[in-house]
Amino acid sequence: MLSLDDVTVRYGDTIAVDDVSLDLATGQVLAVLGPSGCGKSTLLRAVAGLEPLDSGTIAWDGIDLAGTPTHRRGFALMFQDGQLFAHLTVARNVAYALRLRRTPSARVATRVRELLALVGLEGYDDRLPGTLSGGERQRVALARALAVEPRLILLDEPLSALDATLRERLAGDLRSILHAAGTTALLVTHDHEEAFALADRLAVMRSGRVVQSGAIDEVWREPVDEETALFLGYARVLRGDAAARVLAAAGLRTAYALALRRSALVVDATGPLRARVVQARVTPEQVRLVVGVDGVGTLDAVAPLGSRVSPGDETGLRVDVTRLAILPITRAS
Amino acid sequence: MRRILALLLLAAGPVLVLGVLFVLPVTGMVAEGFVADGRFAPGAVLDVLARPRVHRVAWFTVWTSGVATVLSVVLGLPAAYALHRLALPGRAAVRAALLVPFVLPTVVVGVAFRQLLGEGGPLGALGLDGTPAAIVAGLVFFNVAVVVRTVGVAWESLDPRPGQAAAALGASPWQVLRTVTLPALRPAIVGAASIVFLFCATAFGIVLTLGGVRHATVETEIYLLTTTVFDLQAAAALSVLQIVVVVGLLALAARLRAVPDPTAQRTVTPVRAVRRSDAAVVAATGAVLAAMLVPVLTLVLGSLRVDGGWGLGNYRALSSTGDNQALLAPVTSALATSLRTAVDATWMALLVGVLVATIVTRRSHSRAERRVRSTLDGFFMLPLGVSAVTLGFGFLITLDRPPLDLRDSPLLVPMAQALVALPLVVRTLTPVLGGIDDRQRQAAASLGASPWRTLLTVDLPVTWKPMLAASGFAFAASLGEFGATSFLARDDSPTLPVVIFRLLGHPGAMNYGMALAASVVLAAATATAMLLVERLRVPGVGAF
Numbered sequence: 001m002l003s004l005d006d007v008t009v010r011y012g013d014t015i016a017v018d019d020v021s022l023d024l025a026t027g028q029v030l031a032v033l034g035p036s037g038c039g040k041s042t043l044l045r046a047v048a049g050l051e052p053l054d055s056g057t058i059a060w061d062g063i064d065l066a067g068t069p070t071h072r073r074g075f076a077l078m079f080q081d082g083q084l085f086a087h088l089t090v091a092r093n094v095a096y097a098l099r100l101r102r103t104p105s106a107r108v109a110t111r112v113r114e115l116l117a118l119v120g121l122e123g124y125d126d127r128l129p130g131t132l133s134g135g136e137r138q139r140v141a142l143a144r145a146l147a148v149e150p151r152l153i154l155l156d157e158p159l160s161a162l163d164a165t166l167r168e169r170l171a172g173d174l175r176s177i178l179h180a181a182g183t184t185a186l187l188v189t190h191d192h193e194e195a196f197a198l199a200d201r202l203a204v205m206r207s208g209r210v211v212q213s214g215a216i217d218e219v220w221r222e223p224v225d226e227e228t229a230l231f232l233g234y235a236r237v238l239r240g241d242a243a244a245r246v247l248a249a250a251g252l253r254t255a256y257a258l259a260l261r262r263s264a265l266v267v268d269a270t271g272p273l274r275a276r277v278v279q280a281r282v283t284p285e286q287v288r289l290v291v292g293v294d295g296v297g298t299l300d301a302v303a304p305l306g307s308r309v310s311p312g313d314e315t316g317l318r319v320d321v322t323r324l325a326i327l328p329i330t331r332a333s
Numbered sequence: 334m335r336r337i338l339a340l341l342l343l344a345a346g347p348v349l350v351l352g353v354l355f356v357l358p359v360t361g362m363v364a365e366g367f368v369a370d371g372r373f374a375p376g377a378v379l380d381v382l383a384r385p386r387v388h389r390v391a392w393f394t395v396w397t398s399g400v401a402t403v404l405s406v407v408l409g410l411p412a413a414y415a416l417h418r419l420a421l422p423g424r425a426a427v428r429a430a431l432l433v434p435f436v437l438p439t440v441v442v443g444v445a446f447r448q449l450l451g452e453g454g455p456l457g458a459l460g461l462d463g464t465p466a467a468i469v470a471g472l473v474f475f476n477v478a479v480v481v482r483t484v485g486v487a488w489e490s491l492d493p494r495p496g497q498a499a500a501a502l503g504a505s506p507w508q509v510l511r512t513v514t515l516p517a518l519r520p521a522i523v524g525a526a527s528i529v530f531l532f533c534a535t536a537f538g539i540v541l542t543l544g545g546v547r548h549a550t551v552e553t554e555i556y557l558l559t560t561t562v563f564d565l566q567a568a569a570a571l572s573v574l575q576i577v578v579v580v581g582l583l584a585l586a587a588r589l590r591a592v593p594d595p596t597a598q599r600t601v602t603p604v605r606a607v608r609r610s611d612a613a614v615v616a617a618t619g620a621v622l623a624a625m626l627v628p629v630l631t632l633v634l635g636s637l638r639v640d641g642g643w644g645l646g647n648y649r650a651l652s653s654t655g656d657n658q659a660l661l662a663p664v665t666s667a668l669a670t671s672l673r674t675a676v677d678a679t680w681m682a683l684l685v686g687v688l689v690a691t692i693v694t695r696r697s698h699s700r701a702e703r704r705v706r707s708t709l710d711g712f713f714m715l716p717l718g719v720s721a722v723t724l725g726f727g728f729l730i731t732l733d734r735p736p737l738d739l740r741d742s743p744l745l746v747p748m749a750q751a752l753v754a755l756p757l758v759v760r761t762l763t764p765v766l767g768g769i770d771d772r773q774r775q776a777a778a779s780l781g782a783s784p785w786r787t788l789l790t791v792d793l794p795v796t797w798k799p800m801l802a803a804s805g806f807a808f809a810a811s812l813g814e815f816g817a818t819s820f821l822a823r824d825d826s827p828t829l830p831v832v833i834f835r836l837l838g839h840p841g842a843m844n845y846g847m848a849l850a851a852s853v854v855l856a857a858a859t860a861t862a863m864l865l866v867e868r869l870r871v872p873g874v875g876a877f
Contacts, residue, residue, distance in 0.1 A: 048501050070500040071508075077501035083494045087516040096512070097502035141498075148503065 001025050002152060007056035009042050016042040018208035029178060029185040031199035033192060039208040040188040044154050048077050076150035080157040082141035084129035090140050091125035097148040115143040118177060135166045146181055155187040159194050171197035192233050204228050223325055229259035235300050236260050242296045249273045250319035257327040264323040265301035267309060271318035277311050337702050344692050344709055347685050354748055358727025359719055366569025381570035394550040397465055398533035401472035405529050409480025411617035417485035419611060420604040427622060429864050434625055435478035436859045438813030439538025440830045441852040445628040446471045446543055448635045455631055465548055471539040476529040477621060487521030493602055527586030531579060535720045537816040551575050555722050572723040636849035647850035661825050664832055664851050671812055671829040677747035678754060678811035679804050686758030689713045694766040717756040721816025725749060729820050749817040754807035761803040765796055805866035809859040829855045
């Protein structure tokens with residue numbers, strides 16, 4: 001189990017990681033989610049032993065890692081773009097850590113075959129990294145990282161260098177591979193989709209601090225403040241009277257602040273809210289609307305595909321309670 | 334087709350210049366070897382190559398160059414790492430200091446080592462004066478900078494992340510170096526080593542001043558054969574041998590050095606703080622620095638010794654013509670000649686070099702065009718492969734009669750020096766020009782910029798600094814040029830290196846002291862030019 005206690009990392013005068021404490025149980029995948037420049041990559045590098053700490057401790061199973069250099073930590077690090085060794089073939093890349101440990105060559109060959117099968121790249125043994133596509137390179141990097149069964153695998157935006165379709169496919173594969181191998185993993189990313197696709201637990205980081213952490217659905221359902229809500233993919237945050245009106249329409253207890261997903265308001269002729277359609281756009285899943293709601297203002301809403309709504313129409317809206325989150329903030333904060 | 338024609342038209346100028354000033358003299362020199370008594374007699378070349386002395390000279394050249402190359406690489410690697418990857422205090426100054434030996438005029442280096450190793454010198458007790466070891470030491474002194482610079486620049490732009498990934502996979506720092514870093518640096522190391530070998534094998538001033546007649550390399554042997562023995566045929570035969578070997582070596586080096594995509598290499602890794610584990614590397618760098626400074630310091634101190642005391646007498650004597658009328662013109666006027674010549678050589682080298690660099694780096698639209706460009710590229714690199722002595726002597730025997738009689742032209746020496754400096758200029762500029770993404774020019778054009786305007790707004794802002802740096806290189810190289818100039822400089826208006834060599838050859842304590850003082854002045858002039866270059870260096874670009 002990995003534990004970070006009050007970890008602080010400075011670059012000169014700027015504090016990149018500010019007093020961060022996190023725990024990661026064996027076998028779990030933790031995603032650290034935050035915008036670029038929030039210090040998440042520095043945190044990952046600190047765990048890998050590539051950045052010295054200014055204060056705090058990073059420990060594995062209760063043993064402080066401060067004096068342990070990177071190569072003795074038994075972690076594996078996988079970069080955004082794989083960082084394969086360009087002068088080695090795919091098989092040699094995967095076998096790299098095995099050879100360092102002087103594994104017998106017959107055993108190396110078997111393990112390389114196993115790993116390449118695991119990542120779906122059988123027969124790629126003799127290819128050079130330069131001839132692979134981005135997705136293939138990431139798979140090789142993953143196989144290389146898994147080769148010696150590291151006690152922790154560190155992933156630095158493993159999917160963000162890939163295009164959308166590939167990302168979705170590899171995300172599914174990556175998750176099942178990590179679970180099949182029972183690997184503990186720490187992932188940093190700025191993309192909440194990537195975090196949701198891979199992780200069990202989530203820590204949201206902003207300007208060097210962890211602002212919220214917990215099981216992924218908890219964090220998702222109860223973002224701690226407006227910025228976190230928006231970063232997690234909520235479309236709008238309402239406050240005061242506007243929030244009260246929408247909550248009343250949903251039949252929920254009133255609160256000061258409310259975060260809404262794009263699909264929280266659904267067109268329904270009998271719905272409790274009255275609205276006028278401002279804009280309508282067809283997407284593959286549903287019709288996306290921008291509506292003006294009486295006493296609330298401009299909001300997003302959706303209608304099922306095929307519904308006849310066009311700008312200027314008056315319509316009713318109902319509230320989907322699974323698609324909103326009440327924020328634990330008050331007028332004073 | 335129109336593009337290729339335009340390209341050839343643009344290339345016509347530089348090709349003509351190189352044709353007349355390089356190909357003609359060199360073939361003239363080579364032809365001497367194949368023609369005996371007005372008849373074509375290729376057998377004579379083989380006869381020369383069979384002489385035992387030639388064998389000795391060739392073997393001496395190969396082994397001294399080989400040993401010097403290995404030592405330069407071994408000493409240069411730690412310094413390259415420390416100076417380009419660690420946040421050492423005073424890093425820029427140390428880097429510039431290490432670069433000085435490379436541009437020090439070869440004659441000056443020779444003088445400095447004689448002063449250091451000779452009788453009464455600080456290391457005189459070692460008895461190394463006049464031995465091959467002294468020559469090797471001189472060559473290493475001269476070439477460590479090439480390794481530090483070439484490999485350092487590559488190391489600077491090397492992505493640290495594969496190494497970190499390897500460390501995370503369990504590789505110790507030593508294993509990371511062996512399995513990840515050195516393989517990634519291989520092109521740079523091979524490139525540096527082959528260039529160093531080339532410089533060592535064609536070194537002239539150092540070997541001549543330190544080895545004299547006893548220890549001759551192919552290069553000094555060509556000089557001795559032409560100037561003292563007048564055996565032109567043998568000299569020409571040796572030139573042919575040298576050209577064949579050197580061109581072969583250059584081609585091999587180009588293959589080994591080939592980088593798939595030069596534009597992808599333009600990242601610069603920030604330096605990191607020095608840690609305790611870097612102690613060995615820092616100490617090695619310090620040792621190299623000390624080894625570079627000692628000969629220079631000895632030279633400076635030596636120039637201040639007058640009749641057993643200290644004083645500026647040697648410097649004051651620079652306005653005289655020396656003891657026993659050693660010179661026809663005072664050293665001060667030689668300095669003026671040197672500076673004037675260097676200015677001329679610089680603008681010539683820059684003019685041709687900019688054209689050449691532009692021609693070879695523009696993106697090709699067809700395979701034929703690419704072939705034309707790469708042929709031109711190889712052609713313009715040829716001066717790097719031919720010894721300055723061959724070039725100088727070739728000038729002397731081919732450009733002395735109509736239609737092109739340059740014997741009395743004041744531009745003869747600058748032209749020869751410009752040719753020697755041309756590869757340096759081209760090598761400084763091509764990576765910069767080649768590194769400009771062609772899409773930037775396309776973007777400028779799509780926004781309505783004419784080709785001229787594109788040049789002005791896209792290319793020039795990136796290249797003016799490297800262009801100044803290239804001028805500095807050319808200026809320094811021309812100031813110190815000795816091989817070709819020793820043939821071409823007229824007795825009444827010699828350049829400073831020629832004067833220094835002449836002073837060394839004339840007996841008299843005064844003359845020796847003047848040689849030391851003149852060396853210091855020359856070294857100071859080139860060092861100033863180099864310091865300016867170092868200030869203008871673009872990180873991650875430029876070999877040496």
